[in-house]
Structure formats: structure tokens, C-alpha cells
Amino acid sequence: MILSDYHMHTSFSDDSEATMASMIKRSIELGFHTICFTDHMDLDFPIEFGGGFIFNTDIYSRHVERLREKYADQITVLCGVEYGLRPYLKEQFHTLTKKNNFDFIIGSSHLVGNIDPYQKEYWEGITEEDGITKYLEAIYANVQAYDDFDVYGHIDYAVRYAPNQNKNYSYAKYADIIDAIFTTLIQKGKGIEVNTAGYKYGLGHPHPQTDILKRYKELGGEIITIGSDAHKPEHIGYEFAKVEELLRSIGFEYYTIFEKRKAEFIAL
Numbered sequence: 001m002i003l004s005d006y007h008m009h010t011s012f013s014d015d016s017e018a019t020m021a022s023m024i025k026r027s028i029e030l031g032f033h034t035i036c037f038t039d040h041m042d043l044d045f046p047i048e049f050g051g052g053f054i055f056n057t058d059i060y061s062r063h064v065e066r067l068r069e070k071y072a073d074q075i076t077v078l079c080g081v082e083y084g085l086r087p088y089l090k091e092q093f094h095t096l097t098k099k100n101n102f103d104f105i106i107g108s109s110h111l112v113g114n115i116d117p118y119q120k121e122y123w124e125g126i127t128e129e130d131g132i133t134k135y136l137e138a139i140y141a142n143v144q145a146y147d148d149f150d151v152y153g154h155i156d157y158a159v160r161y162a163p164n165q166n167k168n169y170s171y172a173k174y175a176d177i178i179d180a181i182f183t184t185l186i187q188k189g190k191g192i193e194v195n196t197a198g199y200k201y202g203l204g205h206p207h208p209q210t211d212i213l214k215r216y217k218e219l220g221g222e223i224i225t226i227g228s229d230a231h232k233p234e235h236i237g238y239e240f241a242k243v244e245e246l247l248r249s250i251g252f253e254y255y256t257i258f259e260k261r262k263a264e265f266i267a268l
Ligand SMILES: [Zn+2]
Pocket: 082, 108, 110, 153, 154
């Protein structure tokens, strides 16, 4: 059983109101062994879409530390972060990484240029295929530019918001760019996450979806963390049993947890 959730948000993220304590209590109820907070750090998020998505890392780390100690005999609580990467922010993110002792860093793409595929405008005036390709190209630019992360988050996040979601989406259709992303990640010793929020958005798959996970394995990808991307306590561990079965059926034998940025492999 997967008893570690490596992607969750709290009120340190602008899109969550959950207290850290409420997330920890729910995780203990579920019998989880380890959780890692990964609040949003999206530097230079466009003002026209609300700005924000940043937090004070000193206060954050102190909060996590206090709760880590308080609940130490019941659960391991780790301090991670989800970076919203774009290539020109490389130096700023690097400084942030050096300054903080995060246990785990998810690198994610939330913006293509200055717009989030979550916004309807993103899909206006382009074909669905171009919208998805541009999103995957934005990931590729980030994985080439950055080393300040451990796994890449929700690889096909854009299909959540595509006009037909994942109905016309497949590995085969985007093979070249997906292979380029995975090859670079694997060469750099980085992994991916399996993000179960895909099920929540009605895709019938996690992010990335099954055929893409298969390809990651084929190319030699081994590092996989599991995260619910919960923004509320009730979504912690969302569909973890389903994803465990899926990973086994693809041939994965291990998933990965991180502490102090060091990977440890756990049998599935
Ligand atoms: Zn994200």
C-alpha cells in the first residue's frame, strides 16, 4: 500500500484554505506514514491572473518544523515545495533552493509564457493540438534549463482544461516532445510524479496518463513519486489504490520518496 503522499497544498498556497494541522490529522486517520507539503511557489505570476502564488519560506519552514516535532510519533511530516518554473526565472529559483532546506522539490509548468492553460483565453485562437504541444514544449524548456527540482509535476496538466480534455490525447500523438522531456529528465537523474488529481478532473487517468507512464518506463525511467495534489484534507491519498494497481500493471516495482532531497525506493 502506498502510504506516502508527496503533493499537497495548504493555506500557504493562494488556492487552498486548509491548515497544515488539518492535513496532518487527516493523513494520520488514513494511516499514512509520510506526507510532504508542497505549497505553490510561482515567481512572477501574472498580475492579470491574480498574481500571488508565493509565500514566505522562513515562516513556512518554521510552521512545518513545529508540526513535524508535534506529530513525530504518529507521522513523518516533510517540507517540500512546488515550483512553477519558467526558464528566465532560473537564477531566482536557484537562490531559493540554496537558501532553504527543502526535503523535496516538484518542478511544474503552470504557465506557457504568461498564461495558464487553466484560463479559457489560453485555448482561444489555437487548435487543441497546438495548445497541448505548446504546454509540453514549455515543460521541455524547463527540464533543459533547471536542475533545482527532484520530479516533474503533473506532466499533462494542460489536458485537464483542453476543450475535449484527453479524448484526443495520446502518447503517439505527442511522441517526439514527450520522448525529449523524458530523455532529458532521465539523463539528469530526475523523476516524474504520478499525480492522482487527473482522476478528480474526470480524465480516468492520473497525470501523466497510462500510455505515457508506459513510455517513461520503456525509456528507463525509474523515479516516480505519488501525489494527490490535495488542496483539502478530503483529497489526501485520492485514488492511491487505483494508481498502485496501474503502476504494477505497467511493470513498476517501486515508487520513490524523498527526504533532504535524497531518493529512497519503496516496493509497491
Ligand atoms: Zn501544479
